[in-house]
Amino acid sequence: MPKLFPDDEDAARLRDQVSLLGSFVQHHRERFPLPALDADVLFHAHCHQKSVLGVDDDHALLQSLGVRLHAPDTGCCGMAGSFGFEAAHYDISVRVGERTLLPAVRGTADTAIVLADGFSCREQIAQTTDRHALHLAQVLRLAQMAHGAIEPRAERTLVVDHAAETARSLAAYTAAGLITLGGWLALRGARASLRIR
Numbered sequence: 738m739p740k741l742f743p744d745d746e747d748a749a750r751l752r753d754q755v756s757l758l759g760s761f762v763q764h765h766r767e768r769f770p771l772p773a774l775d776a777d778v779l780f781h782a783h784c785h786q787k788s789v790l791g792v793d794d795d796h797a798l799l800q801s802l803g804v805r806l807h808a809p810d811t812g813c814c815g816m817a818g819s820f821g822f823e824a825a826h827y828d829i830s831v832r833v834g835e836r837t838l839l840p841a842v843r844g845t846a847d848t849a850i851v852l853a854d855g856f857s858c859r860e861q862i863a864q865t866t867d868r869h870a871l872h873l874a875q876v877l878r879l880a881q882m883a884h885g886a887i888e889p890r891a892e893r894t895l896v897v898d899h900a901a902e903t904a905r906s907l908a909a910y911t912a913a914g915l916i917t918l919g920g921w922l923a924l925r926g927a928r929a930s931l932r933i934r
Contacts, residue, residue, distance in 0.1 A: 757786065757854075758873050759795035766801070773803040774880040776887050779845045780808040781838055781862075781870070783855030784817070795873060802880055804850075811838040816857035834861050842866045847889035852876055869896040 742748035762769050778799055782792045792808070799806050814834050815821055821830030831839075838858075842851055843866050853859050853870035862870045869892045871879070879891055888894075 757790060757795070759792075759798050760790070762877070763794040763798040763801075769877075771802055771877060772880055772884060774876075774883065774887070776804050776891075777846065777849035778804045778806050778876070779841060779849055779851045780806055781811045781814065781841075781851075781853040781855075781858055782808075783853070783858055784813050786854065798873075799852075799876075807841075807849075809837060809841055811841060812836060814838050814853070814855065814858040814861040816861035818857050821857070821861060830861070831865060834865060838862070839865050842868050842870075848887065850876060850879070850887070850891060868892070871895060 756764075762771075780792075780795070780799065782795065786792060786795075796806060796808065812833070815830040815832070815836075815838075816834070817830070820826050839862070842862055845851055845868070851862060851868050851870040852873060853862060854872050859870040859872070862868060868890075871892050875892075875895045879887060879895060882894070883891070
């Protein structure tokens with residue numbers, strides 16, 4: 738890793754104390770007893786991690802769990818932070834993702850885990866496929882919960898589908914509103930009926 742502030746002692750101290758989750762867990766395995774995980778994992782690393790910090794520790798950690806690791810050269814997901822959210826960049830964002838990553842996700846079996854630590858990478862996958870990618874921390878949690886084997890679409894146990902939750906909430910609020918309106922109309926009709934007599 739290049740030293741951006743080679744003469745700054747505080748920067749050097751900070752640099753030497755920073756690591757990503759995969760590296761930290763891999764280098765302190767004695768502190769983290771993890772069960773085996775019988776699963777295929779499609780691994781997509783964030784661009785910054787690939788270009789600056791590397792993915793070797795994440796790969797080693799996942800392989801030590803016993804997963805069958807698939808890490809194609811997916812390049813960039815295309816979202817690139819907020820870039821893909823901007824109307825002027827949406828088409829190119831999707832085209833970049835469609836180069837390798839998004840077809841790989843769509844081709845992944847339901848019993849496989851899609852792993853992408855980058856927030857924008859997970860958002861790109863969620864918005865352009867029918868899958869939700871997990872962060873490495875969620876995969877480690879899944880290994881603890883699964884005791885070896887996982888169910889198809891295991892991400893459903895860990896990821897909230899906000900669009901589906903919003904649709905369910907909207908339906909519930911609409912039903913409650915209609916019931917309230919119906920009750921109000923019935924009460925109004927009953928009152929009107931009493932006044933006529």
